[in-house]
Amino acid sequence: GAGVSQSPSNKVTEKGKDVELRCDPISGHTALYWYRQRLGQGLEFLIYFQGNSAPDKSGLPSDRFSAERTGESVSTLTIQRTQQEDSAVYLCASSFVAGARSDNEQFFGPGTRLTVL
Amino acid sequence: AQKITQTQPGMFVQEKEAVTLDCTYDTSDPSYGLFWYKQPSSGEMIFLIYQGSYDQQNATEGRYSLNFQKARKSANLVISASQLGDSAMYFCAMSEGGNTPLVFGKGTRLSVIA
Numbered sequence: 001g002a003g004v005s006q007s008p009s010n011k012v013t014e015k016g017k018d019v020e021l022r023c024d025p026i027s028g029h030t031a032l033y034w035y036r037q038r039l040g041q042g043l044e045f046l047i048y049f050q051g052n053s054a055p056d057k058s059g060l061p062s063d064r065f066s067a068e069r070t071g072e073s074v075s076t077l078t079i080q081r082t083q084q085e086d087s088a089v090y091l092c093a094s095s096f097v098a099g100a101r102s103d104n105e106q107f108f109g110p111g112t113r114l115t116v117l
Numbered sequence: 118a119q120k121i122t123q124t125q126p127g128m129f130v131q132e133k134e135a136v137t138l139d140c141t142y143d144t145s146d147p148s149y150g151l152f153w154y155k156q157p158s159s160g161e162m163i164f165l166i167y168q169g170s171y172d173q174q175n176a177t178e179g180r181y182s183l184n185f186q187k188a189r190k191s192a193n194l195v196i197s198a199s200q201l202g203d204s205a206m207y208f209c210a211m212s213e214g215g216n217t218p219l220v221f222g223k224g225t226r227l228s229v230i231a
Binding site: 033035041042043044045048056059089091093104105106107108110111113 | 152154160161162164167208210212217218219220221222223224
């Protein structure tokens with residue numbers, strides 16, 4: 001498909017384990033974003049990649065969270081030593097960047113539902 | 118301070134009626150964009166409508182329109198002729214000064230009643 005894809009769709013893990021979540025953005029989209037959505041809440045920004053620039057990591061809640069992106073394609077969000085408070089849906093979005101515009105719609109993936117037992 | 122405020126946790130509307138979902142925002146950047154997304158129970162985020170800070174006219178997309186009042190820093194979403202399928206969470210979001218991550222409000226849960 002042509003949309004943003006994420007895997008796995010669901011992940012159940014034990015407290016203390018590491019997890020990796022994957023995002024495949026829409027081809028040609030240079031911007032990629034990770035958000036977290038706790039149950040019944042809005043979306044919290046985690047990290048933002050824009051082309052070859054240094055990522056904006058200002059939303060990462062702790063040093064247990066990290067993310068990488070290979071060029072302008074796949075991104076992986078890693079959570080080390082998971083805690084129960086990390087349980088949430090992790091959403092990835094991508095957008096096509098054309099200069100300093102504010103109307104670049106972000107297209108969201110279906111999310112990964114993470115449950116930490 | 119909250120950048121995006123949605124004061125209505127839940128709203129009910131009769132089918133075929135219009136409904137307004139409130140959103141106020143806070144920014145000192147003259148260039149910003151305001152977005153509305155719909156999130157049905159399936160969890161996907163569906164883009165509805167966009168309003169730029171320099172746009173002179175209110176945005177419209179089919180049954181969706183945005184009541185943009187810049188001086189009051191409000192960007193309310195109006196859904197006309199509500200349908201049962203409109204029942205969902207609705208999020209207002211803002212992007213400041215170009216391509217930046219979206220800041221989301223807490224959302225409003227809309228329930229359309231037959």
